[in-house]
Amino acid sequence: xxxxxxxxxxxxxxxxxxxxxxxxxxxxxxxxxxxxxxxxxxxxxxxxxxxxxxxxxxxxxxxxxxxxxxxxxxxxxxxxxxxxxxxxxxxxxxxxxxxxxxxxxxxxxxxxxxxxxxxxxxxxxxxxxxxxxxxxxxxxxxxxxxxxxxxxxxxxxxxxxxxxxxxxxxxxxxxxxxxxxxxxxxxxxxxxxxxxxxxxxxxxxxxxxxxxxxxxxxxxxxxxxxxxxxxxxxxxxxxxxxxxxxxxxxxxxxxxxxxxxxxxxxxxxxxxxxxxxxxxxxxxxxxxxxxxxxxxxxxxxxxxxxxxxxxxxxxxxxxxxxxxxxxxxxxxxxxxxxxxxxxxxxxxxxxxxxxxxxxxxxxxxxxxxxxxxxxxxxxxxxxxxxxxxxxxxxxxxxxxxxxxxxxxxxxxxxxxxxxxxxxxxxxxxxxxxxxxxxxxxxxxxxxxxxxxxxxxxxxxxxxxxxxxxxxxxxxxxxxxxxxxxxxxxxxxxxxxxxxxxxxxxxxxxxxxxxxxxxxxxxxxxxxxxxxxxxxxxxxxxxxxxxxxxxxxxxxxxxxxxxxxxxxxxxxxxxxxxxxxxxxxxxxxxxxxxxxxxxxxxxxxxxxxxxxxxxxxxxxxxxxxxxxxxxxxxxxxxxxxxxxxxxxxxxxxxxxxxxxxxxxxxxxxxxxxxxxxxxxxxxxxxxxxxxxxxxxxxxxxxxxxxxxxxxxxxxxxxxxxxxxxxxxxxxxxxxxxxxxxxxxxxxxxxxxxxxxxxxxxxxxxxxxxxxxxxxxxxxxxxxxxx
Amino acid sequence: xxxxxxxxxxxxxxxxxxxxxxxxxxxxxxxxxxxxxxxxxxxxxxxxxxxxxxxxxxxxxxxxxxxxxxxxxxxxxxxxxxxxxxxxxxxxxxxxxxxxxxxxxxxxxxxxxxxxxxxxxxxxxxxxxxxxxxxxxxxxxxxxxxxx
Numbered sequence: 001x002x003x004x005x006x007x008x009x010x011x012x013x014x015x016x017x018x019x020x021x022x023x024x025x026x027x028x029x030x031x032x033x034x035x036x037x038x039x040x041x042x043x044x045x046x047x048x049x050x051x052x053x054x055x056x057x058x059x060x061x062x063x064x065x066x067x068x069x070x071x072x073x074x075x076x077x078x079x080x081x082x083x084x085x086x087x088x089x090x091x092x093x094x095x096x097x098x099x100x101x102x103x104x105x106x107x108x109x110x111x112x113x114x115x116x117x118x119x120x121x122x123x124x125x126x127x128x129x130x131x132x133x134x135x136x137x138x139x140x141x142x143x144x145x146x147x148x149x150x151x152x153x154x155x156x157x158x159x160x161x162x163x164x165x166x167x168x169x170x171x172x173x174x175x176x177x178x179x180x181x182x183x184x185x186x187x188x189x190x191x192x193x194x195x196x197x198x199x200x201x202x203x204x205x206x207x208x209x210x211x212x213x214x215x216x217x218x219x220x221x222x223x224x225x226x227x228x229x230x231x232x233x234x235x236x237x238x239x240x241x242x243x244x245x246x247x248x249x250x251x252x253x254x255x256x257x258x259x260x261x262x263x264x265x266x267x268x269x270x271x272x273x274x275x276x277x278x279x280x281x282x283x284x285x286x287x288x289x290x291x292x293x294x295x296x297x298x299x300x301x302x303x304x305x306x307x308x309x310x311x312x313x314x315x316x317x318x319x320x321x322x323x324x325x326x327x328x329x330x331x332x333x334x335x336x337x338x339x340x341x342x343x344x345x346x347x348x349x350x351x352x353x354x355x356x357x358x359x360x361x362x363x364x365x366x367x368x369x370x371x372x373x374x375x376x377x378x379x380x381x382x383x384x385x386x387x388x389x390x391x392x393x394x395x396x397x398x399x400x401x402x403x404x405x406x407x408x409x410x411x412x413x414x415x416x417x418x419x420x421x422x423x424x425x426x427x428x429x430x431x432x433x434x435x436x437x438x439x440x441x442x443x444x445x446x447x448x449x450x451x452x453x454x455x456x457x458x459x460x461x462x463x464x465x466x467x468x469x470x471x472x473x474x475x476x477x478x479x480x481x482x483x484x485x486x487x488x489x490x491x492x493x494x495x496x497x498x499x500x501x502x503x504x505x506x507x508x509x510x511x512x513x514x515x516x517x518x519x520x521x522x523x524x525x526x527x528x529x530x531x532x533x534x535x536x537x538x539x540x541x542x543x544x545x546x547x548x549x550x551x552x553x554x555x556x557x558x559x560x561x562x563x564x565x566x567x568x569x570x571x572x573x574x575x576x577x578x579x580x581x582x583x584x585x586x587x588x589x590x591x592x593x594x595x596x597x598x599x600x601x602x603x604x605x606x607x608x609x610x611x612x613x614x615x616x617x618x619x620x621x622x623x624x625x626x627x628x629x630x631x632x633x634x635x636x637x638x639x640x641x642x643x644x645x646x647x648x649x650x651x652x653x654x655x656x657x658x659x660x661x662x663x664x665x666x667x668x669x670x671x672x673x674x675x676x677x678x679x680x681x682x683x684x685x686x687x688x689x690x691x692x693x694x695x696x697x698x699x700x701x702x703x704x705x706x707x708x709x710x711x712x713x714x715x716x717x718x719x720x721x722x723x724x725x726x727x728x729x730x731x732x733x734x735x736x737x738x739x740x741x742x743x744x745x746x747x748x749x750x751x752x753x754x755x756x757x758x759x760x761x762x763x764x765x766x767x768x769x770x771x772x773x774x775x776x777x778x779x780x781x782x783x784x785x
Numbered sequence: 786x787x788x789x790x791x792x793x794x795x796x797x798x799x800x801x802x803x804x805x806x807x808x809x810x811x812x813x814x815x816x817x818x819x820x821x822x823x824x825x826x827x828x829x830x831x832x833x834x835x836x837x838x839x840x841x842x843x844x845x846x847x848x849x850x851x852x853x854x855x856x857x858x859x860x861x862x863x864x865x866x867x868x869x870x871x872x873x874x875x876x877x878x879x880x881x882x883x884x885x886x887x888x889x890x891x892x893x894x895x896x897x898x899x900x901x902x903x904x905x906x907x908x909x910x911x912x913x914x915x916x917x918x919x920x921x922x923x924x925x926x927x928x929x930x931x932x933x
Contacts (some may be wrong), residue, residue, distance in 0.1 A: 119854070122854060122897065123856060125855070146917060155833065156924040157832045157833075158920075165877075168920075170924075173920035173921070173924050175854065176918055179919075183857075234821040238804075560824060602883045
């Protein structure tokens with residue numbers, strides 16, 4: 001970039017050029033006029049000189065005429081007529097212009113201009129008359145006629161008695177008239193010339209004054225503009241430095257303000273003392289050679305902090321007004337900081353401030369390169385928080401965010417400063433360790449888990465989170481970052497599969513297992529099409545009457561390649577892939593169809609068929625319509641159908657949860673029964689449960705099974721049952737396996753139970769028999785459990 | 786060209802010393818007693834002099850001399866002792882030197898359009914006014930003023 005004059009300055013320059021042109025024009029005009037007038041006055045004075053000469057000559061001619069007449073009268077050879085002609089012709093030429101004839105060879109014909117002066121003209125006219133009178137009288141005398149016979153025309157009254165005297169008087173009058181006219185013409189010429197001189201002087205002085213005025217205006221304007229320009233420069237925050245071969249010659253006040261140094265301290269080499277050591281040589285070079293055109297250097301400000309200065313360097317050594325190199329500079333410290341901040345945002349997670357996936361990948365790639373050189377081991381860990389989704393679902397995103405921030409802090413404090421903790425998104429974190437062997441890596445992974453164990457206070461609760469950590473360590477990285485992260489992911493999945501709250505180190509076998517897992521999804525889809533799914537039913541028994549009050553439909557998968565696959569193995573896959581929606585629809589239709597068959601046989605009576613509903617089925621909306629469709633198709637009354645939903649399904653925030661709740665409420669209003677499944681494991685709020693129309697609570701098997709031996713579990717179970725009663729709903733215990741558990745539940749006042757103690761889940765045909773004899777024999781299953 | 790009064794008045798023959806002193810004072814101051822002066826218009830032209838009025842009472846007189854042109858004209862005022870004024874040897878112009886004792890006023894030549902005033906105190910007698918430029922007197926430029 002070069003320095004260009006600002007538009008205002010260009011205007012000034014243009015105006016100045018115009019003013020200079022006006023000055024020159026004024027000079028030229030006045031000079032031209034003066035010279036023109038000089039030429040004119042000189043020409044005129046030359047003309048007048050000729051006029052005066054001819055006018056003067058008339059006197060001589062008049063006198064010579066008299067002389068010639070007298071000579072002729074005396075008989076001497078003379079030619080008065082020629083003189084008479086010359087006298088008259090000259091007089092006419094003097095008046096109206098023309099040629100005054102040469103007289104007797106002593107001069108040439110003279111061209112005359114007409115006379116314009118009024119007085120001179122009247123005198124010349126009079127002279128003509130007198131010349132006529134003179135020559136007429138002379139002619140009369142020569143021809144011996146009486147002179148008094150000549151009629152005089154000029155108002156004169158010469159003596160009548162003496163003809164010669166009369167002739168001489170007329171000659172004297174003519175001569176005097178010529179002299180008179182000559183004097184008048186000469187005087188008027190003098191006046192004209194002096195007038196011209198005055199005019200010339202006036203023009204000259206006027207032109208000079210005008211030029212001086214314009215020049216003064218130019219100087220004043222330039223001064224003002226320069227002052228303005230200067231004030232702009234001085235008030236500007238832009239830093240202007242001008243350098244000559246002897247160093248800094250000018251530093252704008254903004255430089256003084258920034259550096260806190262006096263201008264005197266900055267001049268010469270002083271300014272470079274404030275420049276950073278590393279930048280000084282380049283800045284100095286630029287100030288001497290005018291290159292590079294742009295330059296960034298650091299300058300120490302008055303507080304001692306380094307400011308980044310971006311300078312545009314202009315080589316104006318050829319500019320006569322500068323003769324130096326100019327830095328037009330700006331403080332770009334804030335801009336650079338902003339850029340750094342933007343970079344940080346691009347590579348950091350805004351919630352936790354941890355590096356994001358992109359930065360992690362970048363560091364990982366660099367670490368891999370270093371690892372190749374140093375042959376040091378490299379570790380990548382992927383961390384997934386267990387059950388975080390439930391926290392988020394039940395406590396809301398704000399609580400989830402707080403939780404993630406605290407987790408991020410704990411993870412960061414669990415590793416060395418040189419290690420990298422990143423957040424990949426959601427509840428997924430990653431750790432990069434350099435130079436840690438497998439043993440040290442395990443120690444670190446343990447520490448990560450251990451630090452998480454301390455409860456975290458969020459939304460008025462103390463939550464304990466666990467995490468599943470996948471670890472991959474390479475002694476010497478021959479892998480890509482991509483591979484390392486993928487392997488860590490597999491290991492993390494393995495940790496989840498192995499029961500969560502643990503870390504697993506990647507080994508090759510895992511990859512194979514993962515491949516199998518991924519295969520399940522495909523087979524699930526295919527199996528759904530091929531009818532490999534079926535329902536088993538488990539009765540629900542009223543603890544007061546020992547009668548069957550309901551059956552829970554449970555999905556079974558008989559894979560031709562895998563055999564019977566337990567729900568725990570494929571339900572999570574179906575949940576995570578969304579296949580659960582189709583599976584759920586299958587369960588609903590099949591359950592209703594079976595219920596209709598039983599009812600047609602009269603086997604079912606008041607027994608309710610319970611269907612499990614995943615939250616994933618409720619969120620998209622339209623579930624209510626699906627249920628009503630199934631009811632209509634099978635013709636069973638709504639009250640014969642029960643829906644088991646999890647706590648999280650009804651506390652889902654936002655409009656999706658709102659819609660799910662509304663649809664369930666509508667179904668309930670129709671008579672469809674609703675139960676809360678796995679009650680006690682979620683984070684549902686009592687308030688929400690209270691306002692939601694439910695008929696039954698199913699106490700989770702983990703409490704039921706512990707209630708026999710564990711006092712804490714027993715208390716919880718008891719409280720859950722009391723809570724159900726407080727909500728005026730039925731409490732049913734799940735997973736009951738022993739008589740001891742049954743006794744406890746009876747003691748707690750539990751309304752119903754379901755479990756191996758009464759019956760395993762069984763195909764519809766087997767359950768049919770149970771339903772026909774609704775009083776359940778127990779004890780037969782105990783041996784099995 | 787300002788009118789120039791070369792001679793004002795020398796009335797050696799008729800006026801006493803006291804009268805001369807008073808005249809000089811009057812003329813020198815160039816302003817007083819204007820109301821008491823008799824004004825005489827003298828019109829000069831080629832080649833005549835017209836005086837109006839041609840007869841006036843003696844005393845202080847102001848001559849208003851106007852040149853109607855076209856030539857330049859002068860004006861000389863002399864007491865007329867004899868019928869004719871003396872001429873110079875050229876036979877064409879008046880011998881002013883010879884007339885000096887009788888000269889009352891002399892106005893130098895002036896161009897056409899010039900108006901000049903000259904104050905004189907005139908004793909009773911005949912006065913001749915003429916232009917003495919070459920041929921003018923002889924050409925007809927002479928007139929008389931009678932003072933009684």
